[in-house]
Amino acid sequence: MKPRDENKVNEIYAATLQLVKENGLSGITMSMIARKAGFATGTVYIYFENKEQLIVQLFEKCFRNYAQDYFAGFDPSAPFKVAFHTIWMNMVKHSTAKFNELIFIEQCFHSPFISEETRKTSKEMLKPWLDLIEKGKNEKLIKQLETPWLMIYIRGPVREMIKYAEYNKVKISKELIDNMFEMCWNGIRA
Amino acid sequence: MKPRDENKVNEIYAATLQLVKENGLSGITMSMIARKAGFATGTVYIYFENKEQLIVQLFEKCFRNYAQDYFAGFDPSAPFKVAFHTIWMNMVKHSTAKFNELIFIEQCFHSPFISEETRKTSKEMLKPWLDLIEKGKNEKLIKQLETPWLMIYIRGPVREMIKYAEYNKVKISKELIDNMFEMCWNGIRA
Amino acid sequence: MKPRDENKVNEIYAATLQLVKENGLSGITMSMIARKAGFATGTVYIYFENKEQLIVQLFEKCFRNYAQDYFAGFDPSAPFKVAFHTIWMNMVKHSTAKFNELIFIEQCFHSPFISEETRKTSKEMLKPWLDLIEKGKNEKLIKQLETPWLMIYIRGPVREMIKYAEYNKVKISKELIDNMFEMCWNGIRA
Amino acid sequence: MKPRDENKVNEIYAATLQLVKENGLSGITMSMIARKAGFATGTVYIYFENKEQLIVQLFEKCFRNYAQDYFAGFDPSAPFKVAFHTIWMNMVKHSTAKFNELIFIEQCFHSPFISEETRKTSKEMLKPWLDLIEKGKNEKLIKQLETPWLMIYIRGPVREMIKYAEYNKVKISKELIDNMFEMCWNGIRA
DNA sequence: GATGAATGAGCCTTCATTCAT
DNA sequence: CATGAATGAAGGCTCATTCAT
Numbered sequence: 027m028k029p030r031d032e033n034k035v036n037e038i039y040a041a042t043l044q045l046v047k048e049n050g051l052s053g054i055t056m057s058m059i060a061r062k063a064g065f066a067t068g069t070v071y072i073y074f075e076n077k078e079q080l081i082v083q084l085f086e087k088c089f090r091n092y093a094q095d096y097f098a099g100f101d102p103s104a105p106f107k108v109a110f111h112t113i114w115m116n117m118v119k120h121s122t123a124k125f126n127e128l129i130f131i132e133q134c135f136h137s138p139f140i141s142e143e144t145r146k147t148s149k150e151m152l153k154p155w156l157d158l159i160e161k162g163k164n165e166k167l168i169k170q171l172e173t174p175w176l177m178i179y180i181r182g183p184v185r186e187m188i189k190y191a192e193y194n195k196v197k198i199s200k201e202l203i204d205n206m207f208e209m210c211w212n213g214i215r216a
Numbered sequence: 217m218k219p220r221d222e223n224k225v226n227e228i229y230a231a232t233l234q235l236v237k238e239n240g241l242s243g244i245t246m247s248m249i250a251r252k253a254g255f256a257t258g259t260v261y262i263y264f265e266n267k268e269q270l271i272v273q274l275f276e277k278c279f280r281n282y283a284q285d286y287f288a289g290f291d292p293s294a295p296f297k298v299a300f301h302t303i304w305m306n307m308v309k310h311s312t313a314k315f316n317e318l319i320f321i322e323q324c325f326h327s328p329f330i331s332e333e334t335r336k337t338s339k340e341m342l343k344p345w346l347d348l349i350e351k352g353k354n355e356k357l358i359k360q361l362e363t364p365w366l367m368i369y370i371r372g373p374v375r376e377m378i379k380y381a382e383y384n385k386v387k388i389s390k391e392l393i394d395n396m397f398e399m400c401w402n403g404i405r406a
Numbered sequence: 407m408k409p410r411d412e413n414k415v416n417e418i419y420a421a422t423l424q425l426v427k428e429n430g431l432s433g434i435t436m437s438m439i440a441r442k443a444g445f446a447t448g449t450v451y452i453y454f455e456n457k458e459q460l461i462v463q464l465f466e467k468c469f470r471n472y473a474q475d476y477f478a479g480f481d482p483s484a485p486f487k488v489a490f491h492t493i494w495m496n497m498v499k500h501s502t503a504k505f506n507e508l509i510f511i512e513q514c515f516h517s518p519f520i521s522e523e524t525r526k527t528s529k530e531m532l533k534p535w536l537d538l539i540e541k542g543k544n545e546k547l548i549k550q551l552e553t554p555w556l557m558i559y560i561r562g563p564v565r566e567m568i569k570y571a572e573y574n575k576v577k578i579s580k581e582l583i584d585n586m587f588e589m590c591w592n593g594i595r596a
Numbered sequence: 597m598k599p600r601d602e603n604k605v606n607e608i609y610a611a612t613l614q615l616v617k618e619n620g621l622s623g624i625t626m627s628m629i630a631r632k633a634g635f636a637t638g639t640v641y642i643y644f645e646n647k648e649q650l651i652v653q654l655f656e657k658c659f660r661n662y663a664q665d666y667f668a669g670f671d672p673s674a675p676f677k678v679a680f681h682t683i684w685m686n687m688v689k690h691s692t693a694k695f696n697e698l699i700f701i702e703q704c705f706h707s708p709f710i711s712e713e714t715r716k717t718s719k720e721m722l723k724p725w726l727d728l729i730e731k732g733k734n735e736k737l738i739k740q741l742e743t744p745w746l747m748i749y750i751r752g753p754v755r756e757m758i759k760y761a762e763y764n765k766v767k768i769s770k771e772l773i774d775n776m777f778e779m780c781w782n783g784i785r786a
Numbered sequence: 787g788a789t790g791a792a793t794g795a796g797c798c799t800t801c802a803t804t805c806a807t
Numbered sequence: 808c809a810t811g812a813a814t815g816a817a818g819g820c821t822c823a824t825t826c827a828t
Contacts, residue, residue: 028807028812050326052242055797066814068800077798129326136240136319171395178380179399182372190368205361209369213403221787245822247790256789258825267823408791408827430706432622435818446793451820509706516620516699551775558760559779562752570748585741589749593783601808626802627811636810638804647802 035073037063039084043126051081051133081139086148088127093151095120102154106162107211113155114180114207121188122198128188152177168214180210225263227253229274233316241271241323271329276338278317283341285310292344296352297401303345304370304397311378312388318378342367358404370400415453417443419464423506431461431513461519466528468507473531475500482534486542487591493535494560494587501568502578508568532557548594560590605643607633609654613696621651621703651709656718658697663721665690672724676732677781683725684750684777691758692768698758722747738784750780 041062045054056077060067074080096116101109121128134140159176162168168176187206191198231252235244246267250257264270286306290299311318324330349366352358358366377396381388421442425434436457440447454460476496481489501508514520539556542548548556567586571578611632615624626647630637644650666686670679691698704710729746732738738746757776761768 028805028810030812034812047326049328050241050323052240052323053328056799057797067798068815069813071799072812133240133242133323133326136237136323138239138243169395169399171392174380174384175377175392175396178376179373179396182374182376183369183403184372186368186372186375187365190364194364202361202365205359206365206369209359209403212405213373213399215402246824247822250790257823258790259788261824262787408789410791414791427706429708430622430703431620432703433708436820437818447819448794448821449792452791457819513620513622513703513706516617516703518619518623549775549779551772554760554764555757555772555776558756559753559776562754562756563749563783564752565756566748566752567745570744574744582741582745585739586745586749589739589783592785593753593779595782625800630811637802638811639809641803642808 030072034063034065034069038070038073038080039087042080042084043130046133047126047129051137078139081134081137082144085131085134085140085144088131089148089151091124091127092120092131095124096152097154100154102158106158106165106167109158110162111207113158114184114210117181117184118188118203121184125188125192128185166216168216176214179213183210228260228263228270229277232270232274233320236323237316237319241327268329271324271327272334275321275324275330275334278321279338279341281314281317282310282321285314286342287344290344292348296348296355296357299348300352301397303348304374304400307371307374308378308393311374315378315382318375356406358406366404369403373400410452414443414445414449418450418453418460419467422460422464423510426513427506427509431517458519461514461517462524465511465514465520465524468511469528469531471504471507472500472511475504476532477534480534482538486538486545486547489538490542491587493538494564494590497561497564498568498583501564505568505572508565546596548596556594559593563590608640608643608650609657612650612654613700616703617696617699621707648709651704651707652714655701655704655710655714658701659718659721661694661697662690662701665694666722667724670724672728676728676735676737679728680732681777683728684754684780687751687754688758688773691754695758695762698755736786738786746784749783753780
C-alpha cells in the first residue's frame with residue numbers, strides 16, 4: 027500500500043503560493059495548482075477537502091511561519107535596541123525569503139476564504155512583538171505612541187522595500203538594510 | 217461599450233470597488249457588480265467591452281485619481297519641507313477618502329488583468345513626487361539614498377496606518393497624523 | 407426583455423421523465439436533461455436551483471398529478487361500487503397516460519433525493535381513496551381487513567398490468583380491463 | 597476479477613443490496629460498497645471487473661434466487677390449488693426474506709446496466725410458474741385470461757404487501773397472509 | 787438603451803478505475 | 808492478495824458574455 031505522502035501537501039502549498047504571486051487569488055484554479063505541483067487534479071482532493079480548505083490551511087501555515095520567523099533568535103530580555111534589531115532583521119529576512127507567502131496573506135485578507143475569526147487569531151501570534159514595543163516605551167527609548175501605530179510604522183517600510191525589490195528585480199544590499207534600519211529607528215526613537 | 221452616461225460608469229466603478237474591498241478580486245462577478253450598481257447584467261456590457269476592460273479602466277482611473285490627489289495644492293517651488301508635507305498629507309487624505317481604490321489597486325497588481333505595461337506607465341505618473349525627493353537630496357535635507365527607497369519609506373507607514381485604521385475601525389486623530397509625519401520626517405532627514 | 411418562460415419548466419420535466427424511464431435515476435445527468443429539452447445546460451439552472459431541487463419538485467408535481475387524476479369525476483356520495491369503479495378506472499388511465507411519472511415516483515422512493523417527510527405528506531393526498539375503502543367496509547360490501555391492505559391489493563395488479571403492457575408493448579384491451587376489474591372486485595368483495 | 601473467495605463476493609453483494617435499498621442505484625459508489633463490505637476499494641476490483649459487472653452479476657444472482665425460491669417444495673404434479681398455494685407462499689417468503697433483492701431488481705430494470713437480453717432470459721426462469729397457471733386454465737379452475745395477466749394479477753398484491761410492510765415497519769401476520777391468499781384466489785378462480 | 791433569460795466554456799468536485807507498495 | 812493513494816474523465820454548477828424583447 028502506498029502511504030499518504032505528506033510531502034505532497036507541501037508541494038501543493040508551494041504551487042499555490044507561486045501561482046497566487048503570479049496571478050492573484052482570482053487567477054488560480056485547482057487544476058492549475060495540480061498541474062504546477064505535478065499531479066492530477068483529483069490528487070489535490072486527497073489532501074484537501076476543497077479549494078477553500080486549501081486556501082485557509084495554507085493561510086494559517088503562512089501566518090504561523092510569519093510569526094515564527096519574526097521571533098527567531100529573539101531574546102526578550104536583551105537590551106531593547108538589540109531585540110528590536112533582531113526582529114526588524116527577521117522581518118526583512120522573512121519577507122524576502124518568503125515573499126510568496128507575504129503576497130498570499132495580503133491577497134487572502136480581501137478574499138471570501140478567510141473568516142473574520144481567522145484574521146483575529148492570526149494577529150494574536152505577534153504578541154511578543156507588541157510586548158517588546160511596549161517595553162521600549164516603558165524604558166522611554168521610543169515615542170509614547172499607541173503601540174499599534176509604532177508596529178505599523180515599522181512594518182510599512184519593510185514591506186514596501188521588499189515589494190519594490192521583488193517587483194523591480196533589485197537586490198537589497200547590506201548597506202541599504204543598514205540605512206533602512208537606521209531610518210526606522212530614527213523614526214521611532216524618543 | 218459606449219461610455220456615454222458617465223454617471224452609470226461611475227456607479228459601476230463604485231460597485232466594483234466596494235465589492236473588491238469586501239470580497240477581493242477573486243470574489244466578484246459581473247452580475248454582482250450589476251446588482252450592486254442597481255441594474256441588469258447586460259447593462260454593464262453597454263459601458264464596458266468585458267470584465268477585463270472594466271477592471272483595467274477602473275485601475276487606470278484609480279491610478280489617475282491617486283496621482284492627482286497626491287499633487288493637489290502641491291507647489292514644486294515651495295520650500296522642500298513644505299512641499300513634502302503637502303504631499304505626505306495628500307497621501308493620508310487620499311488613502312483615507314479612497315480606501316477602496318487603494319485596496320483595488322493592490323489586488324490588481326497580482327492579477328491577470330493588469331499588464332506589465334500598465335503597471336509601468338502608472339508609476340510614471342508619480343514623477344513629480346520623485347523629483348521632489350531628488351530636490352530634497354540635492355539640498356542635503358534628506359538622506360542620500362536612492363530615491364525609490366526614500367519614496368517607499370514614506371509610503372509604507374502611511375499605507376499601513378490607513379489600513380490599520382480601516383480594518384480596526386479606528387479614527388485617525390489630528391495628533392496621530394502629526395506624530396506620524398514627524399516620525400517619517402525624522403526617518404528621512406539628513 | 408425576454409420574460410421567464412414558464413413553459414420551459416414543463417419541457418425540463420418532460421425530458422427528465424423520459425430519461426428516467428429509459429435510464430433510471432442513476433442514468434441521468436443535467437446536461438442530458440438540457441439536451442433532451444432542447445437548450446443549454448445553464449438554462450436548467452435558471453429554473454431550478456440544482457439537480458436535487460429539480461428531482462424533488464418534479465416528484466411533488468407527479469404526486470399531485472397522481473392524486474388528482476385518481477379522483478377525477480369521483481363522487482364520494484355515489485354507491486360504493488360505482489365510486490370504487492371510478493377510482494379503479496382512474497388508476498388505470500393515469501398509470502397508462504403517465505407511465506413515465508409512475509416509474510419516476512418509484513425510482514425516487516429509493517433515492518437520496520426524497521426525504522422521509524416528502525414521502526409521508528405525499529401519501530396523505532390519497533386520503534379520499536382510503537375513506538372510500540372504509541366506507542365500503544362499513545357497508546359490509548368488502549372484506550373486513552385493515553384498510554392499507556385493501557388499498558394495496560387493488561394498486562398491485564393495476565400497477566403490474568400497466569408495467570407489463572408497457573414493457574412488452576402490449577395494448578390493454580377494453581375486455582382485459584373489464585376482466586381485471588372483476589378480478590379485483592372479486593378479490594375484495596365481502 | 598477472480599471470484600475465488602466466495603465469501604468476499606457475498607459480502608460485496610450484501611453491501612450493495614443494502615446500499616441500493618437505502619439510496620437507490622443512483623446513490624451508490626464503489627467506495628461506499630467497499631467500505632460497507634469492510635475492505636478497500638481496490639479489493640472490489642479483484643472480484644469484479646468493474647461496476648457494471650458487479651451490478652449485472654448481482655442482478656443475475658438475485659434473479660436466480662428469485663426463481664429458485666419460488667419453486668422450493670413445488671410439485672407440478674400436485675393438485676392445482678395446492679401447487680398454486682405453494683408458489684404463492686414462496687413469493688411471500690422470498691419477498692420478505694430478500695426484500696433487498698426485490699428492490700435491487702426493480703431499480704435495475706430501469707438502469708443502463710441491465711441489457712434487454714438479460715431481462716428476457718431472466719423472465720424465462722419463471723417458466724414453471726407460467727406452466728402451472730396454464731394447467732389451472734386447462735383444468736378450468738381459473739379464469740380463461742392470457743397467462744401473463746394472471747401471473748401479474750398475483751404478483752402485484754404480493755409485492756405491494758411486502759413493500760408496504762417494509763416501508764411502514766409493519767409485521768405481516770399469519771392471518772393477513774391467509775386473507776391475502778384467499779383474495780388472490782377469489783380473484784382468479786373460475 | 788435596458789433588461790435578464792439563454793448560452794456554453796470552464797471550474798470545482800466526484801468517482802470508477804488503476805497501480806505502486 | 809489487499810490496500811488506498813493516484814489518476815483523469817465526467818458530472819454538477821457558475822458566470823462571462825450574448826441576444827431577443
